[in-house]
Each structure stands twice: as structure tokens, then as C-alpha cells.
Amino acid sequence: MSEPALLTLTASGLYCPRGDFHIDPWAPTPRAVITHAHADHARPGSQQYLCARPGEAVLRRRLGDIALQTLDYGESLQIGDVRVSLHPAGHILGSAQVRLETGGQVAVVSGDYKTTFDATCVPFEPIRCHTFVTESTFGLPIYRWPDETTIFNGIRDWWHANQQEGRASLLFAYALGKAQRLLAGLDAEQGPIYCHGAVEAVNEVYRQSGVRLAETQRVGDEKRSAFADALIVAPPSAQRSPWVRRFGDYSSAFVSGWMRVRGARRRRAVDRGFVLSDHADWPGLLDAIRQTGANTVLVTHG
Numbered sequence: 001m002s003e004p005a006l007l008t009l010t011a012s013g014l015y016c017p018r019g020d021f022h023i024d025p026w027a028p029t030p031r032a033v034i035t036h037a038h039a040d041h042a043r044p045g046s047q048q049y050l051c052a053r054p055g056e057a058v059l060r061r062r063l064g065d066i067a068l069q070t071l072d073y074g075e076s077l078q079i080g081d082v083r084v085s086l087h088p089a090g091h092i093l094g095s096a097q098v099r100l101e102t103g104g105q106v107a108v109v110s111g112d113y114k115t116t117f118d119a120t121c122v123p124f125e126p127i128r129c130h131t132f133v134t135e136s137t138f139g140l141p142i143y144r145w146p147d148e149t150t151i152f153n154g155i156r157d158w159w160h161a162n163q164q165e166g167r168a169s170l171l172f173a174y175a176l177g178k179a180q181r182l183l184a185g186l187d188a189e190q191g192p193i194y195c196h197g198a199v200e201a202v203n204e205v206y207r208q209s210g211v212r213l214a215e216t217q218r219v220g221d222e223k224r225s226a227f228a229d230a231l232i233v234a235p236p237s238a239q240r241s242p243w244v245r246r247f248g249d250y251s252s253a254f255v256s257g258w259m260r261v262r263g264a265r266r267r268r269a270v271d272r273g274f275v276l277s278d279h280a281d282w283p284g285l286l287d288a289i290r291q292t293g294a295n296t297v298l299v300t301h302g
Contacts, residue, residue, distance in 0.1 A: 006082070006100055006107050007131070014109065014133070016100060019082035021050075023098050023109050033084065035111025036095035037062050038176060050077075052086040054122065055094015057205045058176065073122065089113040090124030091278050092177030093206060099127055107131040108292065114277065115284040117148060119184040120177075120211050124280075126291035133298045134289055137279040138257050145257070145281045151274050152185045158253060158272055159231050163191060168227040168250035172270065175199045175235040177278050178255060180206045182233060183213040194219045194227065196234035196243070224248040239269075257281070 004017040013025040021031040028045030035041050037051075037058040044063050051059050053070040060068065071077055073096070076085040081103075086096035091112040098109040106129040113135065115124045155171070162169045173179045175198045183203065186193065193216045195203060200218040207213060219232065227247045236254070238244060252270040257277025259265060265273035280288060289297055 006102060006105055007109070007133070016079075016082060018102055019080040019084065019100070021079060022046075024111065031079075033098055034059060035089065035098060035109070036092055038092070038112070041111060050084075050086075052088075052094050052096040054209065055096065057209055058093055058202070061202070061205050062176075073125075087127055088122040088125045090115065090118060090121060093121050093180070093209060093211065095121060097125070097127060099129070105130050107133070108294075109133040110135055110288075112137070112279055113288065114280045115288055116145060116280075118181055118278070120180050120206065120213075124288065126288060128293050130294060131296040131298065132289060132292040132294035133300060134285065135279065136285065136299045136301045138260075138277065138281055139285055139299070139301065141282050143257060143260055143277075143281045144283060145260075145277060146275055148185070148276065151276045155182070155186065155253070155255075155274055156190060158251070159190060162251045163229040166228050166249070168229075168247040169231045170244065170247060170250045170252045171231060171233050171255060172236045172239055172252065172268075173199075173233060173255040174278075176202050178276070179203070179233050179235075180211065180213060181276070181278065182255060183216060184211065186214050186231070188215040190231075192217065192226070192230045194222075194230050194232045196232070196238055198235050198238075199233050219243075219246070222246075236268075 012027045014023045022029045023033045024041040025032050031048045032046040034051040049068045053072050056070050071086050083101040085099045089095040089097050100107045108127050108129040159169045179199045195216045253272035254268045254270045255274045255276050259273030259275045
């Protein structure tokens with residue numbers, strides 16, 4: 001009788017039969033190995049969780065009081081017939097690729113990853129394997145990221161121009177990962193930086209984990225005049241809420257890899273778009289796949 005496959009797809013998501021666990025399951029399962037704490041990868045309800053130790057605080061922040069085991073990057077654990085280890089994915093704090101080894105075969109599930117520099121997390125680590133499961137969020141040749149320094153300079157210049165006009169600068173970015181990457185690259189010496197409560201809550205977790213961020217304040221009941229020279233970082237969900245009215249006259253911008261597409265800024269109804277992503281661009285995807293040496297590449301999206 002042949003041995004079961006190392007990886008297979010079930011109604012609950014990607015499953016390892018030889019270890020009896022799921023990776024980033026879509027529904028509650030007995031055992032879930034989590035690549036990172038974003039909501040589309042880490043869902044509540046599973047009986048046991050495993051993640052990389054640097055991601056413990058953000059995962060607990062999202063899922064609460066869960067039965068959680070952690071591994072240092074590169075540390076291995078035997079689960080059933082499979083040797084499991086977690087390796088840096090460079091996506092957000094604590095993000096990991098899952099390496100599975102049994103019977104001389106090695107498979108790696110990437111989760112989400114990027115290959116460019118990010119001061120808030122450990123850089124992506126290429127892992128040699130036979131089978132590589134890669135994300136493909138930006139898997140088209142049009143997606144090529146500009147240098148990070150260029151983007152941060154552009155944000156500073158936009159903020160400065162708004163300060164000269166007495167306008168607040170409202171910057172929309174995802175609350176977990178993207179916002180902290182921005183705050184690690186900006187300086188509060190240019191002006192006060194305020195954050196939406198959802199962003200500031202994650203900032204606290206990052207700081208407690210040793211990540212250095214610019215000094216920030218949670219948006220409270222300040223008068224409109226307090227925001228005239230300020231940068232305000234908020235999640236995209238706040239854009240069409242009454243919350244934004246407190247800032248008076250403001251200029252808005254959205255930070256995302258999707259801003260690389262013509263018309264994306266107009267559809268987002270913002271004044272500026274900055275191309276900065278926590279996912280690999282097209283050359284990054286190809287380079288990461290090439291470095292694995294895998295003879296089987298499986299591609300996921302969404």
C-alpha cells in the first residue's frame with residue numbers, strides 16, 4: 001500500500017495526512033499550523049495552534065486565549081511521521097514558511113512572503129525543497145516594486161506639502177504589518193503622528209516585541225487644529241466612516257501594492273497612492289521559487 005501524500009487539499013484547506021494537521025485552515029480543525037496572524041490565514045476555533053515564536057503576541061492579540069505552541073525559526077518538531085520547522089517569510093512580524101520533511105521528501109508552504117527589506121520582521125529565507133507551495137497575490141509581470149527609500153521619501157514630501165497648506169495627512173494602511181512598516185520608516189520629528197485605535201493596538205504589540213517604531217499617539221478627542229500638521233495612520237475600513245470628519249481639511253493617501261495598477265487610486269477615492277507591499281512582486285516571486293530548487297511548484301491565490 002502506498003503512503004499517503006505529504007500535502008492534500010480538503011474542505012478545511014491544506015492538510016498534511018502524515019502529520020494529521022492543517023496549515024492555515026479555513027475552518028476549525030484539531031490542529032492548525034499558522035503561517036502568520038492575518039485574518040485570512042489565522043482563524044479562530046481550532047483546538048491547537050502552532051506558530052513561530054516571534055508571531056505569538058500578534059496571534060494571541062487576534063485569537064485570544066488559544067492553546068498555542070511556538071517554535072523558534074529553524075527549530076523542528078516531530079508531528080506524526082513529519083518533521084516540521086518554521087522559517088522566516090519576511091511578510092509581517094512572526095510570519096513563517098512551513099517546512100515538512102518525511103521519507104527523504106521536503107515540502108515548503110510559503111504562506112505570504114516578500115523578499116525585500118522590512119525593518120519590522122526577519123527577512124525571507126529561501127529553503128531548498130522538492131515541493132514549494134507559493135502565494136501569488138501579485139503574480140503578474142506588471143507588479144514590480146520601486147525602491148522602499150523612494151516610497152518613504154514620497155510620503156514625507158506629500159506630508160510636508162500638506163503641512164505647508166495646513167491640511168492633515170490621512171494615510172490608509174492595513175493595521176497589522178503595513179502600518180508598522182510605515183512607522184518604522186517615518187520620523188515623528190517632521191510632525192505629530194496619530195494612529196487609529198486599531199493601528200495603535202498593534203503598535204503596542206510590536207513595541208513589546210522589540211520593534212522600533214516612530215513615536216505615535218492614539219487619535220482621541222483632540223481639536224481639529226491639533227491635526228493640521230499631523231500624519232494620521234488608519235486602516236482602510238475607516239475611510240468611509242464618520243471617524244474621518246474630526247480631521248477637518250485633509251489629504252488622503254493609500255499604501256498598497258495595488259496602487260501599481262492604473263486607476264486604483266481613483267477607485268479608492270484618495271488623493272495619492274503609494275506602491276508599498278508586504279508581498280513579493282513578480283521578480284521576487286520568480287526569484288524565490290528559483291532558489292528553492294523545487295521540481296514541483298504549487299501556486300495559491302486568495
